[in-house]
Amino acid sequence: MSGGVDSAVAAARMIDAGHDVVGVHLALSQSAATLRESARGCCTIEDAGDARRVADQLGIPFYVWDMASRFSRDVVDDFRAEYAAGRTPNPCLRCNEKIKFAALLDKALALGFDAVATGHYAQVVETTAPGGGVVRELHRAVDPAKDQSYVLGVLDAEQLARSFFPLGDTTKPQIREEAAARGFYVAKKPDSHDICFIADGDTRGWLTRELGEAPGEIVDTTGEVVGRHRGAFAYTVGQRRGLALSRPAPDGQPRYVVEVRPESNQVVVGTADLLGVNAITGEHARWCGPAPEGVAEVGAQVRAHGEEYPARAWAQDGRVEVRLEGRVRGVAPGQSVVLYEGTRVIGSATITAARLERSDAAAPVG
Structure with a gap:
């Protein structure tokens, strides 16, 4: 239970379905802020309090499990290392793979629970296997604007067999209406956005603080220097904004990042046709x-x-x-x-x- 509206309704629906439910909030930050900054970030002390309030309304036990060290190692350190190597990671996929459906699920099973339910927007569809037996498949949510099946694509069959996504058949506006009807304080709470451990949304600033400034060249595809940067790690393929090129393209066409070369600390820019x-x-x-x-x-x-x-x-x-x-x-x-x-x-x-x-x-x- 993250403290948001989605996990609150997910917990309520699992209870309605007849399951014995326990609410768990994951403490993922070793220095959680007391209050969230607008709609950015998550897993703050405020969020834990919101989750506990919902659990109290539902009459279910509630626990906070400290997974900050595991999250730091498997998600934050991975994110930092990937950018330092010139790659563009997705920390939400890594969190689902390593934390929510590995560390959390493993601990839950060890304590005697059967499965983990979350507020992700996706559907689990049960079908009959050719040789008999039930097969659980992961499908897109009915609400394309909220579909989160992409970030759940790291689940394997064993993890999927122990996972429930009660919101996948409902749109987000309907979830908020249901939360309000249930009297949940979080019914109008804004969604969290961006990367949860970069609460201000400034990924470049975070990377610079973590990796240090590393000035280098921005070059075109011929090797000509057309600008300078303060760290190649802050750029990703397809990026156009924030390049601050000192020399425009001869034909006046906009230029994009087409390659990041961490070994030479260079960022290569070119025309849009090179991105396809x-x-x-x-x-x-x-x-x-x-x-x-x-x-x-x-x-x-x-x-x-x-x-x-x-x-x-x-x-x-x-x-x-x-x-x-x-x-x-x-x-x-x-x-x-x-x-x-x-x-x-x-x-x-x-x-x-x-x-x-x-x-x-x-x-x-x-």
């Missing part, structure tokens, strides 16, 4: 069920609230290869590609490379 890619290689594959066999026709999504693109995907030599039907701009190493079959999540992989391939450099036959 149709081939993605991923590692650290996580399958929400059986891995696809051969070449699978899929939908591929590379951002949390981004568009889904028609593609083909297959596993090869421990990697996941994805070939998009068209070009996609701004795909950066470190992001995750999540694969779908209709509304069902197949799995995910961390992007290690993205490139433009000619049409005849296609997927293997199969």
Whole structure:
């Protein structure tokens, strides 16, 4: 229970469904602020108090579990290291993989609980396997504006079997109405945004404080110096704003970050046409069920609230290869590609490379 409206209604719905529910708030910050800053951040002392108030209204036990050290190691340190290496990570996926559906779920099972329920907007659909038995599948939420299946694409089949998402069949306005009808104080509480451990939303400032300033060159694709930066880690592929180039492009066209080179501390800029890619290689594959066999026709999504693109995907030599039907701009190493079959999540992989391939450099036959 984060202290927000979503987890409050999720807990209430689990009780209504007949489950024996215990509320757990995760203390993830080693120096939680007393009050939140507008709608940014989460897991503050104020949030813990809001969660406890809802638990009291529901008449359920409530605990605060301290996972700050684990969160710092598995999420914050990973985030810092990925940016230092020139990659663009998604900390919400890592938190779901390492904290909410690993550390939290493992502790819950060890204490005798059966499953973890959260306020994520996604659906679990139970189907019958060909050989009998029930299979739990992860699907998109009915509310596309709030769908969080992308950040849950790191769940494997065992974790999915122990997970409940009671809000997936409801829109956010309906959830707020339900919370108000139940008398929850948090019914109108604003959603948290951005990265929870960067409460002011200034990712570049946070990285600079953590990694220190490292001045270097901004160059074009010919190697000509066109600007200076204070740290290559603060840039990501596809970025246009904040480049402060001292030398405009000869043709006057806007320029974007097309590559970050941490080894030389250079940021490379180029025109928009250089951003389009149709081939993605991923590692650290996580399958929400059986891995696809051969070449699978899929939908591929590379951002949390981004568009889904028609593609083909297959596993090869421990990697996941994805070939998009068209070009996609701004795909950066470190992001995750999540694969779908209709509304069902197949799995995910961390992007290690993205490139433009000619049409005849296609997927293997199969």
